[in-house]
Every structure is written in C-alpha cells, then in structure tokens.
Amino acid sequence: MLSFEEAFSKVISSVKRLPQDIVDLVDGLDCVLAGDIKAGFDIPPFNKSAMDGYALRSEDLSSQIEFLCIGELPAGTSQKLVINKGECVRIMTGSSLPPGADAVVMKENTEKQGERIRILKPVKPQENVCLKGEDVKKGDVILSHGSLLRPLEISLAASLGCNQIKIYQRPEVSILATGDEITEPGEDIGFGKIFNSNSYLLACLLSSMRIPYKSLGIAKDDENELRNKIEEGLESNLFILSGGVSVGDYDLVPKVLDSYGVEKIFHGISIKPGKPIFFGQSERCFVFGLPGNPVSVFVGFLLFIKPALDKMMGKEPKLHIQKGRLTEDYHQKPGRKQFSPVKATFDEGWIITPIRNYHGSGDLASLREANGFMIAGDEISHLSKDAEVEFILW
Ligand code: AMP
Ligand code: MG
Numbered sequence: 001m002l003s004f005e006e007a008f009s010k011v012i013s014s015v016k017r018l019p020q021d022i023v024d025l026v027d028g029l030d031c032v033l034a035g036d037i038k039a040g041f042d043i044p045p046f047n048k049s050a051m052d053g054y055a056l057r058s059e060d061l062s063s064q065i066e067f068l069c070i071g072e073l074p075a076g077t078s079q080k081l082v083i084n085k086g087e088c089v090r091i092m093t094g095s096s097l098p099p100g101a102d103a104v105v106m107k108e109n110t111e112k113q114g115e116r117i118r119i120l121k122p123v124k125p126q127e128n129v130c131l132k133g134e135d136v137k138k139g140d141v142i143l144s145h146g147s148l149l150r151p152l153e154i155s156l157a158a159s160l161g162c163n164q165i166k167i168y169q170r171p172e173v174s175i176l177a178t179g180d181e182i183t184e185p186g187e188d189i190g191f192g193k194i195f196n197s198n199s200y201l202l203a204c205l206l207s208s209m210r211i212p213y214k215s216l217g218i219a220k221d222d223e224n225e226l227r228n229k230i231e232e233g234l235e236s237n238l239f240i241l242s243g244g245v246s247v248g249d250y251d252l253v254p255k256v257l258d259s260y261g262v263e264k265i266f267h268g269i270s271i272k273p274g275k276p277i278f279f280g281q282s283e284r285c286f287v288f289g290l291p292g293n294p295v296s297v298f299v300g301f302l303l304f305i306k307p308a309l310d311k312m313m314g315k316e317p318k319l320h321i322q323k324g325r326l327t328e329d330y331h332q333k334p335g336r337k338q339f340s341p342v343k344a345t346f347d348e349g350w351i352i353t354p355i356r357n358y359h360g361s362g363d364l365a366s367l368r369e370a371n372g373f374m375i376a377g378d379e380i381s382h383l384s385k386d387a388e389v390e391f392i393l394w
Contacts, residue, residue, distance in 0.1 A: 003378075004337045007269040008304065011279060012317050014265055015286055015308045018169040018237065025158055028149045030210045031167035032314035037143040039160055042133035047097040051128040054110055054117055055101035056088040061122045069117050073098060088117055097129055104128035136160075148315065168314035171237035173213040175202045176229050178244040178253060179292055180221045197364060198242040198290075198297045205301050211309060221250035230256050234285045237312065240305060243292030246276040253289045254278055262287050270378060272336040273361030274299045293361035299339050299373065302392060321375065321390050324350030330376070330383040337378045341370035344393055352389055370394075 002010070020034040049055060056067055067088040071081050075094035083089060083100030091097070091104060102125050109121040136142060142160060143153055149167065157165055176199075183193045185200075199215050206213045214236065219229045221244060230253075233239040244253040245267070254267060262280040267289075269277050273296040278289030286308065290300040307317035324344055332338050341355040352374055358366040372393040376383065383389060 001268045001270045001275075002266050004269060004271050004303070007266055007271075007277070007279070008307070008319075010265055011304050011308050012311060014279075014281060015311050017314050018171060018312050020166055021169045022164050022166050025154055025163055025165055028157075028165040028167045029151065029154055031149050031170060033143055033145060033147045033149055033153070034166040034168055034314070036141045036145050037157055037160060037162065037165075039136045039138050039140050039142050041161075042138050043136035043159065044130050044132055044134065047132050048130040049091045049093055049095050049097055049104045049128065050130050051104050051106045052092050053090075053104045053107045053128065054088040054119075055083065055091040055097055055104050056119075057083060057085065057100060058103040058123050058125045058127070060085055061119065065119045067117045067119065069112075069115050102126060102129070146314065168312075170211050171309055171312045173206055173211055173238045173240065173309075174216055174233040174236040175199050175206075175213055176216040176233055176239070176241045177218045177292075178221065178226065178241055179218070180250070182218045182243065182292075184218060197294055198292065201294060201297055202240055202242070202301065205306070209306070209309060221252060223252055223256055226252055226256045227259075230260055234260060234262070234282050234287070236285055238305075238309065239285050239287045240301075241287070241289045242297050243290075245278045245289035245291055251276075257287060257289070270336045271299070271303075272338045274303070274339070275336065277304070279304070291361070294364040295341070295361040295367065298367070299361075302373070302394070303339070319392060321392055322350060323388055324352040324391055326383055326385055326387050326389055327351055327353045328385050330354050330374075330387075330389075332376055332381060334379055334381045338376045338380075339373040339392075340376065341367050342372050342374040342391060343370055344372045344391055350391070352391055 067086060070087050070089055072090040073095040075092045081089050081098045083098050089098055103123040105119050105123050111118040142156060147153060177196045181193050182196045183189050185195045196218055203213060203215060216229045216233055219225045241253055244251045257280060262282045264280045267278045268275060273293060276291045277300050280287045288305055290297045311317040341358050343353045345351050355366050355370050372391045375390040
C-alpha cells in the first residue's frame, strides 16, 4: 500500500493548473493572478494636498504672515488657479496643488479675516503635500504574476483602474454521497438509516475556499443509480464521492468509475483514517473516492483534496505542518500513519492535547473539541508527555 508521502506526491504531480480566465474584480478574490499588472499612471497622479487648509508659496512666509485668498479648490475640480507671491487658495484634502504653490497650511493653523488669511504656523516646502508618483510610478509592476489576490490586492488593482482581472480559474467541483442507508437531513429517518453529513462538510469546506460546487445528492449502492450520478459528476474538474470505496459487497464506486473510463491512480493509502481512499482521473476530471466515515472525509479533504484544488488554482499545494509538545502520554496501534484529533493551544509554543474520548473515524462529535490533527508515524505505538509531535491546524 502507498505511504502517505507517495500518495500526496501522486496527487500533486497528477493535477494540473487550470486555464486562465478574466473575471470581475471582486470575483478574483482568493485566486491567483495570471500575468503582471503595471501602473498606467503615477499615484498620486498629481501633487495632492494631504490636508484641508490653504495652499501657498512657502518661501513667501519668510517675509509675510498674511495672504490673499484668491479662490477655492474642492477635491476633483478641474478649475485652474495660479498662485502668485502673497496669494493663497483654500484647498481640500485630495485636491491638486495649484501651480505656484508648494505647501499647504492646515486650516487649524490659520485665521480667516474676510479675503485675508493669517498663517499662525509656518510650513516648509512640500509640507502637507503628497507628491506625484510617490506611491506608485507609471510603468512599475505593481502586482506580479502568481500573486495571491487578497482584499488588499483587489483594491490595489482597482486603484490602478482595473475593473476586471486575469486569474487562474477556480475548479468546478461535484459532490456525491453514496450508500443505501444515507438519508438527507430534513427527511424522515427510518430504522438503520443515518443522515448525510459528509456532503455538508464537503460543501462548507469548498465554500470556505470560495470554490463553486454542485451537490449531486445521494446515490444508493446500486450500479444504475451510481452510473447516472457519476456520469454527471465527471463533467466537473474535480469530483468527490463519499462512501462505497472499501471492500464491502456493496462498495461499487471504483467499479462504476472504471466503467466510465476513470483511470485509477491509487486505491488505498497506509493512513488512519482514510485507508480506502481512491484517486483517479478521466479525460477532464480528477476523482476522489473517500470512505464514508465523516472523519475520513475530513482527513481526506485536508490532506489531499485541498492541496489538489490549490494546485489547480495556481497556488502552492502545501500542507502546513507544525510542531508542538504533548500534554499527556499518547498510545496508538502501530501500522499506519495516524491522524488523530487534538486540541492545539499556543503559549510560547504549541501545546497539543489529544482528544481523549475519540473512538474512530465515525466519531464526528468528538471533533467539536478539536482544532487539528496530530500526525504520528506508522511505527509509533507510544509517545510520552512533552514529546515533540507534528500536527496540522484546521
Ligand atoms: P462506507 O465507506 O460506504 O463503507 O461507509 C462507512 C461509514 O460511513 C458507514 O457507517 C456509513 O454509514 C457512513 N457514511 C457513509 N456515507 C455517509 C454520509 N454521507 N454521511 C455520514 N455518514 C456516512
Ligand atoms: Mg457504504
């Protein structure tokens, strides 16, 4: 069976970055920029007042403190005024400094007597002025190819006049729950049935990554029913199924995927939970078949699907593995690399407390207390209090 590392590298080397697309600015949030964005003009585009006050020639202040106000320049005005010796103009924050003037006196440091303005505190050249091009120079690369577009980068693109942006596409994902016993929440639940929680976990994980998804509902453990849904799921860029990938008599998913030309890349990884994870590829779609137990679904998503989606979007597909110290002894059955729920808290370093009553991959409820998975190698049966351990924070 594949090790975790082998499976991870097979996933990452198989999935490819999606093509580029041009989208409205806000729709580019959390995507990766394709191509550089250069400044088409200086920012500020003109010498700009940083204050509400009076623009004047600072050199005049060596010989006078009273100035003649010759007019007003509100922000955005295209009105032209020229300042000569002994003159000033009423100016607002963001207005273009008029020719002649080289500084602005804050309104608070002036006294108005009709047309005459008395300056109570002198200013130096360029005081209270933002100079043309001091933030951004025309022609500079402001956002470079491969940048992650966070709110700040989006607003920076807007400040350069972009209303659309070129990005690497987000994948379209389909989700399918499988199992005769699976019932949609809100419906009546009969004996032996359980509610579908996996599709909701996956939908929320995808939503939190801003990745569009389509939920295909539930397919029974029946070849015909699986066929219809699987055919539809393979239309997306990535298809996630839960349940039906183990070795039970009704675990039909790999067989039906095969009949639709999905090439198996691996089926089975030496990890706990998540051993039966299936990964395959059709012409346009990558397929993950996750075992039905909710914790396996969560582990499978964090370890493999999220990095795969990141790579498809042009991001670096990296697992953020950190180190911390155990607060108590920990025991496990050796054999597979284990991902156990823990509560990680930070106090100078990370402190890792295993979730005591966790009893396996079906135990979604125990995860309420947890915020990460501790990673313990397949040879480990015991770790002592204070041992250094690796973990992934959710
Ligand atoms: P399977 O992988 O189909 O053998 O399912 C393993 C376990 O996960 C079984 O106990 C299923 O009832 C449970 N399970 C399967 N699908 C779901 C689902 N969509 N939501 C919650 N539990 C599920
Ligand atoms: Mg099943």
